[in-house]
Amino acid sequence: MRPPPTSPPAYTEFHPRWYRRHVSTYWWLGQRHYLKFILRELSSVFVAFFVAITLLQLRALRTGPEAYARFQHTMKSPLMIALCLLSLFFLVFHSITWFNLTPRAIAVRMRGKRLPDFMVAAPNYVIWAAISGAVAWVILR
């Protein structure tokens, strides 16, 4: 039966048989670059862990020698040593990957020309080394 002349066109604006691919939950396992990105994101958890440990250490220091001895005892357990080593790896990974990305986010121009990437990234490493050196000097002197 012919439709009345006022009815909308019979075709659909969007083709019903376009193939739409499903994005797998594990999309990040397929490629090295995606895996690196996910590890970079995951490193934030270890950064948070490291911050929490540092705050607990400061609290123990403030409470007194006995509290600090208890803290040291806890930190000497194999589980905590393993966790701290893993955190250290992710902390270094976090720092390096983010420092290397700074030239993307900060476009520094001098005399009309953009500074090369390494000149934007390098100050991060210099400041990192300087602060680490200062902290090491305070602790180890």
Added chain:
Amino acid sequence: MGKLTIESRKQSQNLRGKRADVADTIILEVARYSPEQDREPRFERFEVPFRKEWVVLDALNYIKDKLDGSLTYRWSCRMGICGSCGVLVNGEPKLSCATFLSSYAGNGSRVRVEPLRYFPVVRDLVTELSDFLAKLKKVKPWLIRKEERLLSQGEFLQTPAQLESYRQFSMCINCTLCYAACPVVGLDPVFVGPAAIALAQRYNLDSRDQGSEARTTLLAHPDGIWGCTFVGECTRVCPKHVDPAGAIQQYKIQSALGWVKALVRPRVRDKEEADAATPH
């Protein structure tokens, strides 16, 4: 003519005592999808001549000319300008006109060609782009003036340094490789996406433009710049070195600073806006 050339090439290789393990052909596995017949894409294998000067597009053209005329794909300029021949080559978003077969040659090598990820597939290697085009338009990619100048007032002058500040972001050819590389596009289809945001930033940084506030209202949003998690793949796959990831991160900083500025010194910002609106 092509056949003769291949034969003469084979002869010359034999004369030079070429090693037998270097193949004269290469296998292309091409994704095929016919909306009338297939429920999902399948791969079809084609054996094509291996020539060191051939790109993947040459191989696709060979298949269409000699082996299967029904193979459907987009292409136009053959020189990385038109941006229409983007495909996945062994899982990587590439322009098929700029990807040499020789990069994949070797013992047992195969080249797998698929349509770009995250776009609906219309047929074989052809993807549907209307959503991408709508996103491009959404960011108002044109010069916006608060008050239009009369033609009699002359052209807008721009120094080389002013041009340089946005030139990189103006090189985009809309090939959509960055969308196929961006997992956020796949996971969150409403995300405006790398090329469109880079294009917005191209106009924001243009000294002749006064529309950055209008664009920021649209893009300082979870579907805009804040949707980007800085995977950085868009920049890596961009064939024109546009650096969309850089554009988005710079836009984020600009937007955040604008927010802080408005919070701390609202009157100063109002005055700046009033000054910007005044015709020079």
